[in-house]
């Protein structure tokens with residue numbers, strides 16, 4: 001019995017290690033690694049975002065990685081969270097973490113460029129600048145007017161944010177836009 005349990009645990013561990021390796025390799029292919037939003041960013045967002053009343057809002061994370069942002073926004077602000085992730089390993093790790101945390105978020109294996117953004121009220125992005133340029137066109141032609149766009153770390157070159165969230169040292173961390 002002990003042997004079977006340790007065999008199952010070892011296989012599970014090997015699977016998780018394999019998924020992390022695959023996630024790293026795919027980060028090179030998709031031009032952006034799976035780096036989750038940091039706790040320090042969540043600390044900045046937590047007090048500032050309260051006034052936007054996100055409770056029950058349809059929220060999407062474009063390139064949701066392992067779903068960390070989805071779980072944070074669901075727990076903290078009560079959004080209905082959906083995430084699109086192109087990388088199979090990140091998607092599977094995210095699903096495993098959903099089971100462990102029991103936080104009800106919807107992670108889909110999908111290229112966000114093929115998604116319909118008009119259904120969401122809040123869009124979250126943490127990507128590299130070159131990927132954001134493409135999204136600028138997609139969001140401003142497709143999203144419903146009034147949609148809130150939250151960009152972590154990088155901003156849209158051609159847009160003016162309605163608000164910039166700063167950390168305790170005054171560094172600009174998060175950029176908020178309204179479509």
Ligand SMILES: C[S@@+](CC[C@H](N)C(=O)[O-])C[C@H]1O[C@@H](n2cnc3c(N)ncnc32)[C@H](O)[C@@H]1O
Nearest residue numbers: 034035036037063064065085086087111112126
């Ligand atoms: C920097 S990570 C951000 C993860 C998550 N949004 C967060 O803040 O914790 C970017 C993620 O976008 C994913 N990605 C890149 N291009 C994508 C695409 N076209 N469709 C869906 N996901 C994509 C990558 O696989 C990676 O997991």
